[in-house]
Amino acid sequence: MIFRRSLVKRTAVVVGAIILTAVVSMATTLAVSRSIEGNATAINRAGALRMAAFELLAHSAGHDEDASEPFEAQLAGYDRKLHQAPLTQTLPSAGNHPLRQQYEQMLMRWQQALRPALEDHALGTPVSASLLQATEQYVAEVDQLVTMLEQRTEARIDLLHVIQIISLVFSILIAVALFLDLRNHVLQPMRKLVRIAAAVGDKDFTWKANLSGSDELSRLGRAFDQMTDELAQSYGALESEAAAKTRELERSHQALELLHSASRTLFATHDLCNGAVPMLQELEVLLGIGPIRLYLHDKQASEPVEAITTSTPERPFYCRDHHCNACLVTPEVYDELPSEGNDGRRLLLPIRTPGQLLGTLEVWYPADRGLSETARRLLETLSDQLATAIFLEKQITEEQQLTLAEERAVIARELHDSLAQSLSYLKMQVARLRRLDIQGEHERTHADILDELSTGLNSAYRQLRELLTTFRLKLDTPDLYTALRQTVDEFSDRLGQLVDLDYNLPVNTLSPNEEIHILQIVREALANAIKHADATLVRVEVHFESPRVAVRILDNGKGLPGGEQPFQHYGLIIIQDRARTLGGKVSVANREDGGVEVSMGFIPKSRHTILTREANAG
Missing domain, CATH: 3.30.450.40 (GAF domain)
Structure with a gap:
C-alpha cells in the first residue's frame, strides 16, 4: 500500500531490484568461477598420473643400468606428484566428500598395492600378471578421480548458466514492470499536466487532470486542479485589485x-x-x-x-x-x-x-x-522635509542673533567714541567753573546754574552708560533662560540676597530681538529694585500665559511714594519704551503686602519653531 502511494518509492524499489539482481548475479558468478578455479589444471595433473604409472611399469620391465635417474628416485618423484598443490588444492576439505574419498582411495591403492608391487618386481624382468593387474586397477582409480573432477566442473558451469538465465529473466520482468508503471503513472499524467500548464498560459482554466491514486503525480494533478480553480477566482479579482492599486x-x-x-x-x-x-x-x-x-x-x-x-x-x-x-x-x-x-x-x-x-x-x-x-x-x-525646515529655521535664528549683536556693538562703539567723550568734556568744564571765585549779586544764580548743568550732565552720562550697557549686552548663552539665570546670579551678589527666578516659557518662542528686550527690562527693573527699593527679597517671573508672555519683577521694598508710578523716571521710561517696541504695556504698582511689582505682557510676533520646556529655579 505504501509503494502504491509513492511514485518515488516505487521507482526506488525497481532501481533497487535491478541493482540487487546485478549484484547477486555478479556475486554468484564470481563465487562459481572461483570454485572451479584450478580444476582444469587438476584434471591435467590427474591425467598425467595415468601416463606416469604406465611409464613406471615400463621402466621396471626394461630397466637400463645407465639411466640418468634410479628407479627408486622415480618412485619418490611419482609420490610427490600425487601430493602436488595443483591437485590437492582443488579437492574439498571435508573428509566425507566423494571427491576427497576417491582421492584417498587412489592414494591407498598406490601406497598399498602398486608401489609395493613395483618395488618387489625385479628390474629388467618381464611384467607379471599381478603387477599388470595392480597397475590397471590403480589407473582405474585415477580415471575415476579425473571423471569426478570433470563432472564437478561441468556441474558448476551449468549452475553458472542457470544463474545468468534467472538474472536475465528477472531483469526483463523488472524492466517490463517499470515501463508499464512509467507509462500508466508517469507519462500519461505528465501529458495531462503539460496540457493544463499550456491552457493556463492561454488563460483557459477549464482543463482538469482528474487523476486518481495517491502517488506524487496524482497529488500534483489534484493540486493543479485546485490551482486552476483558484486562478480562475483570483484572475476575476485582478480587475478590482488593479483598480484599488490605481x-x-x-x-x-x-x-x-x-x-x-x-x-x-x-x-x-x-x-x-x-x-x-x-x-x-x-x-x-x-x-x-x-x-x-x-x-x-x-x-x-x-x-x-x-x-x-x-x-x-x-x-x-x-x-x-x-x-x-x-x-x-x-x-x-x-x-x-x-x-x-x-x-x-x-x-x-x-x-x-x-x-x-x-x-x-x-x-x-x-x-x-x-x-x-x-x-x-x-x-x-x-x-526629511521637516528636518530641513527646522534646521534652516535654527540657522536663521542664529544669524539674526549674530546680526543684532554686531549692529548693537557698532552703535555702542560710535556712542563711546563721540557722545561719551563730549559729555566727559562738558563735565570737566563744569568742574572748572565751580572752582572759579564768583562773588556778588550773581553768585547764587551762578551756583544754581552750575547745579542744574551738573545734574543734567550726570543724568545724560548715566543714560549714556545705560545705553552702552544695553547695546553691548548680547545673548551668548544657549537660550533666554540661561541668560536670565546668569543675570539673577549677578544681582543676587549685588543685593546680598538670593533673587528667585520662576521661568516657564517655551524655548524659541521669541525672536532674538524680543529676547534681548526682555533681558534688558529684567536688568533695569532689578537695578531699580536694588538701588531705590531697599528690598531684601526680589523675585523674577517669566511665564507663558498662552498666547501672551508675561514678565514680572517683584520686591518687598519700601514701595512707590504715594503709591503712584514716578513721573519721568529714567529707568521706567526705558522699560516702557522697550515694552512698546514689543507691542506690550508696562505696569508699575505697589503690592498689597509691601514692595513694588513691575509687570509687562505682550504677544510674540515672531513665527518660529516651538519647543516646550519648563525650568523653575528657587
Missing part, C-alpha cells in the same frame, strides 16, 4: 502634491504650526492615518517635547494664536482615533540631519489595516 497611486500622487505645497509653505512662513498642521490633517485623510504628533529634541531639555499635533481635545500649552482651532477636535472624535487603547499602532520616524537628531515624528494608524509601503515612504519624505 486609487492608491492617485492617493500617493495627491499626497506628493500636498507635501510639495507644504514644503513651500514651511520654507516661506517659517512656522511649523501654521504650515504643517493643515498639511498633516490632509495627509491623514488621504492615507487613513492619524493623529500625527511632532516631538522636537532640545539639548537643554531632558525629554523630547511636543511641538505640534493634528488632533487634541484641549488647546496645547504652546499655542500662541487662540483664534486658531486647527488642531482642536471634540472628545468623541479624539476617542475614535487610533491609540494604544484603541487598537492602534505607532510609527516613529526620526527627524534628523547628518550628525544631529532634531526630533521625532509620531504617526498612529489602525492596527487592522496596517500601513502600506507607499504611505511609509511618503511619511519618510515628510520627515
Whole structure:
C-alpha cells in the first residue's frame, strides 16, 4: 500500500531490484568461477598420473643400468606428484566428500598395492600378471578421480548458466514492470499536466487532470486542479485589485502634491504650526492615518517635547494664536482615533540631519489595516522635509542673533567714541567753573546754574552708560533662560540676597530681538529694585500665559511714594519704551503686602519653531 502511494518509492524499489539482481548475479558468478578455479589444471595433473604409472611399469620391465635417474628416485618423484598443490588444492576439505574419498582411495591403492608391487618386481624382468593387474586397477582409480573432477566442473558451469538465465529473466520482468508503471503513472499524467500548464498560459482554466491514486503525480494533478480553480477566482479579482492599486497611486500622487505645497509653505512662513498642521490633517485623510504628533529634541531639555499635533481635545500649552482651532477636535472624535487603547499602532520616524537628531515624528494608524509601503515612504519624505525646515529655521535664528549683536556693538562703539567723550568734556568744564571765585549779586544764580548743568550732565552720562550697557549686552548663552539665570546670579551678589527666578516659557518662542528686550527690562527693573527699593527679597517671573508672555519683577521694598508710578523716571521710561517696541504695556504698582511689582505682557510676533520646556529655579 505504501509503494502504491509513492511514485518515488516505487521507482526506488525497481532501481533497487535491478541493482540487487546485478549484484547477486555478479556475486554468484564470481563465487562459481572461483570454485572451479584450478580444476582444469587438476584434471591435467590427474591425467598425467595415468601416463606416469604406465611409464613406471615400463621402466621396471626394461630397466637400463645407465639411466640418468634410479628407479627408486622415480618412485619418490611419482609420490610427490600425487601430493602436488595443483591437485590437492582443488579437492574439498571435508573428509566425507566423494571427491576427497576417491582421492584417498587412489592414494591407498598406490601406497598399498602398486608401489609395493613395483618395488618387489625385479628390474629388467618381464611384467607379471599381478603387477599388470595392480597397475590397471590403480589407473582405474585415477580415471575415476579425473571423471569426478570433470563432472564437478561441468556441474558448476551449468549452475553458472542457470544463474545468468534467472538474472536475465528477472531483469526483463523488472524492466517490463517499470515501463508499464512509467507509462500508466508517469507519462500519461505528465501529458495531462503539460496540457493544463499550456491552457493556463492561454488563460483557459477549464482543463482538469482528474487523476486518481495517491502517488506524487496524482497529488500534483489534484493540486493543479485546485490551482486552476483558484486562478480562475483570483484572475476575476485582478480587475478590482488593479483598480484599488490605481486609487492608491492617485492617493500617493495627491499626497506628493500636498507635501510639495507644504514644503513651500514651511520654507516661506517659517512656522511649523501654521504650515504643517493643515498639511498633516490632509495627509491623514488621504492615507487613513492619524493623529500625527511632532516631538522636537532640545539639548537643554531632558525629554523630547511636543511641538505640534493634528488632533487634541484641549488647546496645547504652546499655542500662541487662540483664534486658531486647527488642531482642536471634540472628545468623541479624539476617542475614535487610533491609540494604544484603541487598537492602534505607532510609527516613529526620526527627524534628523547628518550628525544631529532634531526630533521625532509620531504617526498612529489602525492596527487592522496596517500601513502600506507607499504611505511609509511618503511619511519618510515628510520627515526629511521637516528636518530641513527646522534646521534652516535654527540657522536663521542664529544669524539674526549674530546680526543684532554686531549692529548693537557698532552703535555702542560710535556712542563711546563721540557722545561719551563730549559729555566727559562738558563735565570737566563744569568742574572748572565751580572752582572759579564768583562773588556778588550773581553768585547764587551762578551756583544754581552750575547745579542744574551738573545734574543734567550726570543724568545724560548715566543714560549714556545705560545705553552702552544695553547695546553691548548680547545673548551668548544657549537660550533666554540661561541668560536670565546668569543675570539673577549677578544681582543676587549685588543685593546680598538670593533673587528667585520662576521661568516657564517655551524655548524659541521669541525672536532674538524680543529676547534681548526682555533681558534688558529684567536688568533695569532689578537695578531699580536694588538701588531705590531697599528690598531684601526680589523675585523674577517669566511665564507663558498662552498666547501672551508675561514678565514680572517683584520686591518687598519700601514701595512707590504715594503709591503712584514716578513721573519721568529714567529707568521706567526705558522699560516702557522697550515694552512698546514689543507691542506690550508696562505696569508699575505697589503690592498689597509691601514692595513694588513691575509687570509687562505682550504677544510674540515672531513665527518660529516651538519647543516646550519648563525650568523653575528657587
